[in-house]
Every structure is written in structure tokens, then in C-alpha cells.
Amino acid sequence: MTSPDRTVEELLRIEAPQVLGALTRRFGRFDIAEDAVQEALLTASRQWSESGLPDEPRGWLIRVGYRRMVDLLRAEQARQRRESELGATDLAMQEPARAAEVADTDDSLQVLLLCCHPALTPDSQVALTLRAVGGLTTAEIAHAYGATESTLASRISRAKQQLRQAGARFALPAPDEREQRVATVLRVLYLIFNEGYTASAGDRLARAELTLEAIRLTRMLHRQLPDDPEIAGLLALMLINESRTATRTGPDGSLVPLEEQDRSRWDRTMINEGTAILDRAWSGRTVGPYQLQAAISAVHAQAGTAAETDWPQIATLYLWLERAQPTAPVRLSRVVAVAQAYGTERGLALLARLEAEHGLLDDRLVRQRVFAVRAHLHERGGATEAAVADYRAAAELTDNTVERGYLTRRADNLAPS
The missing domain is CATH 1.25.40 (Serine Threonine Protein Phosphatase 5, Tetratricopeptide repeat)
Known part of the structure; x- marks a missing residue:
């Protein structure tokens, strides 16, 4: 049974990109909107855990984030003229009907593409994606990566400044750019999953908070672009690999290699979902790297024992x-x-x-x-x-x-x- 706190946490992560998208579309300032959303999420986490969920969670978050956004913009003394223009619409935005209207638009794809803008370094793309789209706090990201909170905060701050300097727009890129931008998003999600699957440092082999978040975000992207075979391939790869998590370490936390794992404890629901997604995406005409990696993982998953693994097929793949x-x-x-x-x-x-x-x-x-x-x-x-x-x-x-x-x-x- 899911605890109330867990329900709140999951809901906030689902709503984070939607709220950020609504505020960014309204104000055109991703850098400040992201700060406002983080504060709205923290406020909601405290209040909802105590008093329960509001009737319209997204509308509630947008209203709170909007008010905080206005405060942040007004704090910029050099933007007094813009403040006066915003003031006229402040009350209108707080009306429930207006909040519901804004909340109806799904902005998750635009937010993902913006966080993976080519002006950013891969590390910045990862950090900004986890915070802006994943709804993780800076402290949570720092903990997951074994870094200090100040280091992650600086990285995220620089990333937002770089987006502003690059003139990044909150809109879908032109068709000729979209394929490359989606490829960048996939690479970022792949990096997040891999860091969670085998942590580069620390005293844990895996960091479930990262693998599960990568799967959630890839599911979201798959819903947005269901006909993209590489998105499907990446999701299938993540699901099949994650199915082995419970068997990758022993009771004492020590590493258990693939050939020694108890395959009866692999999560067959995840494996079946992953292989079904892969089968639907596999056309045989254009097969990309994520589909190939998923196919390799599927061959491992299909073997009842390590000795039954079809290694010649894996070598060919x-x-x-x-x-x-x-x-x-x-x-x-x-x-x-x-x-x-x-x-x-x-x-x-x-x-x-x-x-x-x-x-x-x-x-x-x-x-x-x-x-x-x-x-x-x-x-x-x-x-x-x-x-x-x-x-x-x-x-x-x-x-x-x-x-x-x-x-x-x-x-x-x-x-x-």
C-alpha cells in the first residue's frame, strides 16, 4: 500500500514540468519560473502531507508558483516597467478558471527539450532535467550523485544563465532540429539511468532514485512520441535491466554478477513489458543503438539459466x-x-x-x-x-x-x- 507521503511525492514529480511549462509560457522566463516552481513544490510537500491533496493540485501549484514568480520578478529592480505590466494580470491569473485553463496544456516535451538544450554541458543537462522535469530538489540530486548541494546549485544556476544567454525559447524546435534534440534528451535519460544502475562513486552499487526517475521520464517521453522506435528501445532497455535490481547485490550489499543471480527473482512483469515494447518498436529497417541494447538485455532475460544464454546471438548484436x-x-x-x-x-x-x-x-x-x-x-x-x-x-x-x-x-x- 502506497503511503500518503509517497503519493504526494509522486504527484509533485508528475506535475512539476506541467507547472513549469505553464509559468514559462506565461512569462517567458524559464530561469525564474524554475525557481518559483521549486518553491511551490516545497510548499505543497509540507502542506499537502498535513492537510491532504487539494481538489485541483496542478491549478493549486500554478497559482502558488505564479505568486512567487511575480515576487521574484518584482525583486529585479531593473525590471520596474515589467512589474507594472504584470500587476494588471495578477488577480486574473489567480482565478480558478484561469488556472484550470493553463493547466490543461501538456508542456512536458517542451520542458525536456529546453533542459537538454545544446548550449548546456551534459552534466548541466542532467542536473537541470532532474530538477525541472523530475521535480527533485537540489539536495536530492546532490545526494544521488554524491556531490555537495552547493556544487549542484551552482551548476543549475549556471545552466539557467546559459539558456538565457543563448536565447533559448520555450517552444518545440523546428522539424529539422527536433530529431537531434530528442536524441540529446535520450542521451541524458540514458546517463541518469546508468548512474543509478551502477553508481560511479559511493558505497552503494545502485541508486534506485535515479533509475526509477529515468524510467518515469522515459515513459513520459514515450507517451509524447509513441512512434519513435529509439524512445521505445530506451524504455525497454531500462525496464529489462531494472528487472534484475533485487538480485544484483547480496544480503550484505556485495555485488552479485549476472551469471550468479537468482533468475527466479527477476521481475517478470518488467521484463514482459519491456520485451513487448521492444517487439512493437522493432521494424527491422531502421534499428538504433537503444533498440539493440534492449535486444541484448532481452536475450539475457529469456535464458532460464546462465548456461542457456544465447551468446552467439548476443555477440552478433x-x-x-x-x-x-x-x-x-x-x-x-x-x-x-x-x-x-x-x-x-x-x-x-x-x-x-x-x-x-x-x-x-x-x-x-x-x-x-x-x-x-x-x-x-x-x-x-x-x-x-x-x-x-x-x-x-x-x-x-x-x-x-x-x-x-x-x-x-x-x-x-x-x-x-
């Missing part, structure tokens, strides 16, 4: 994925699939070739993954001493204590006593 998305993580995942499908020696030979051709050891984060993959292959091939050395090298390069503990234990278990 990774080859297609590498052609579409030639990144280091994809290349390393293909190495693992090839080793599983065709033997350790072929996997090691492929890894050596990719290292030489693409400089995989030049980047610290990639280097950590290279050592981990190579350690796994050496262990499979019986090269114990080399496996121990690589496991320990990989452990030293990760900032996630759960992952570091797993790699260290693998080395210790292999090392001669």
Missing part, C-alpha cells in the same frame, strides 16, 4: 551495436560476448586488437573496465596470476566501494594462500 555506436564500453562488452560464445582465446585476441586500434588504456574510466574484462578472461582461461593482477588494478581505479570490494574479493580468492 554487439557487433551491430559497435557499428552504430563505436564506443569503448560497447567494444568491451563485445569482447566478453565473443569470449563466451567462441572461447577465451578469441576474446583475448579481440581485446588486444581493440586496445591497439582504439587506445582503450588512455582513459582512466575505460582503463578500469579494460582491466576488469581482461581479469575475467584470464580467470576463465586459467591464467591465475595475470587475473589477480588485473582484478587488483581494476579495483584501484573504481570509486564505487561495492564494485571495488567485488574485484578485490575475486583477486583474493584466486591468489595463492
Whole structure:
């Protein structure tokens, strides 16, 4: 049974982009509207938890946010002329009928696209998306990313200033720009999910608050653009991967690798939903990276045991994925699939070739993954001493204590006593 506080929290996150969109359309000032919405959400969180939900939550939030927006605009002394113009409409906006009229427009897609504007850095796009569209507070985002609240606050503030300086408009981009902007939104949602699925730092393997928020936002985008196959592919990928969450760590919080997980505890409802979404999106004509990744996850999900996994199919899918998305993580995942499908020696030979051709050891984060993959292959091939050395090298390069503990234990278990 969902607690009243949880109901309030979920409702506020659903309404956040709608309220922000209404205020931004009305005033044309995203930077100030975002601050006003955050204050309205905090006020609602306190009041609704005590007194219950109002009859029209969105209208309530818009009215409160509107009043706060007027206060913030009036605080800008250089905008006295605009203040006087706003004053004439203040009371009209507070009328319930007017608030309901504004609340009827769904602005979630525009808000997402604005938060992922190309003028912003990827880190700023992520932070602004979580706050403006996800309705998370700066403190919640900072906690999820293991950063200080002041660091996140500065990043969000700079992002809003950059949007204003870039002349970003609250409107759908022109058709020739829309595809690229949607692709940026997908990348941001993918980054949020991945950080939640395997945290880059900290003492937890995963951060459910981020994975669940990424799924919620991707569902929202899928509703807005149901015919986009890559949006469907990303949603399917998230659902199938999230289905394994309960089995990825043991009772003590230690990492449990995929082949050792209890598959009977995987969430079959999530898997079935994800595969159904993927099947509807898979046309066979234009298949993008997110659909391919979802297909790989679906093959894993369909295997009743680790031994039943169709590794040749997975290796083929990774080859297609590498052609579409030639990144280091994809290349390393293909190495693992090839080793599983065709033997350790072929996997090691492929890894050596990719290292030489693409400089995989030049980047610290990639280097950590290279050592981990190579350690796994050496262990499979019986090269114990080399496996121990690589496991320990990989452990030293990760900032996630759960992952570091797993790699260290693998080395210790292999090392001669």
C-alpha cells in the first residue's frame, strides 16, 4: 500500500514540468519560473502531507508558483516597467478558471527539450532535467550523485544563465532540429539511468532514485512520441535491466554478477513489458543503438539459466551495436560476448586488437573496465596470476566501494594462500 507521503511525492514529480511549462509560457522566463516552481513544490510537500491533496493540485501549484514568480520578478529592480505590466494580470491569473485553463496544456516535451538544450554541458543537462522535469530538489540530486548541494546549485544556476544567454525559447524546435534534440534528451535519460544502475562513486552499487526517475521520464517521453522506435528501445532497455535490481547485490550489499543471480527473482512483469515494447518498436529497417541494447538485455532475460544464454546471438548484436555506436564500453562488452560464445582465446585476441586500434588504456574510466574484462578472461582461461593482477588494478581505479570490494574479493580468492 502506497503511503500518503509517497503519493504526494509522486504527484509533485508528475506535475512539476506541467507547472513549469505553464509559468514559462506565461512569462517567458524559464530561469525564474524554475525557481518559483521549486518553491511551490516545497510548499505543497509540507502542506499537502498535513492537510491532504487539494481538489485541483496542478491549478493549486500554478497559482502558488505564479505568486512567487511575480515576487521574484518584482525583486529585479531593473525590471520596474515589467512589474507594472504584470500587476494588471495578477488577480486574473489567480482565478480558478484561469488556472484550470493553463493547466490543461501538456508542456512536458517542451520542458525536456529546453533542459537538454545544446548550449548546456551534459552534466548541466542532467542536473537541470532532474530538477525541472523530475521535480527533485537540489539536495536530492546532490545526494544521488554524491556531490555537495552547493556544487549542484551552482551548476543549475549556471545552466539557467546559459539558456538565457543563448536565447533559448520555450517552444518545440523546428522539424529539422527536433530529431537531434530528442536524441540529446535520450542521451541524458540514458546517463541518469546508468548512474543509478551502477553508481560511479559511493558505497552503494545502485541508486534506485535515479533509475526509477529515468524510467518515469522515459515513459513520459514515450507517451509524447509513441512512434519513435529509439524512445521505445530506451524504455525497454531500462525496464529489462531494472528487472534484475533485487538480485544484483547480496544480503550484505556485495555485488552479485549476472551469471550468479537468482533468475527466479527477476521481475517478470518488467521484463514482459519491456520485451513487448521492444517487439512493437522493432521494424527491422531502421534499428538504433537503444533498440539493440534492449535486444541484448532481452536475450539475457529469456535464458532460464546462465548456461542457456544465447551468446552467439548476443555477440552478433554487439557487433551491430559497435557499428552504430563505436564506443569503448560497447567494444568491451563485445569482447566478453565473443569470449563466451567462441572461447577465451578469441576474446583475448579481440581485446588486444581493440586496445591497439582504439587506445582503450588512455582513459582512466575505460582503463578500469579494460582491466576488469581482461581479469575475467584470464580467470576463465586459467591464467591465475595475470587475473589477480588485473582484478587488483581494476579495483584501484573504481570509486564505487561495492564494485571495488567485488574485484578485490575475486583477486583474493584466486591468489595463492
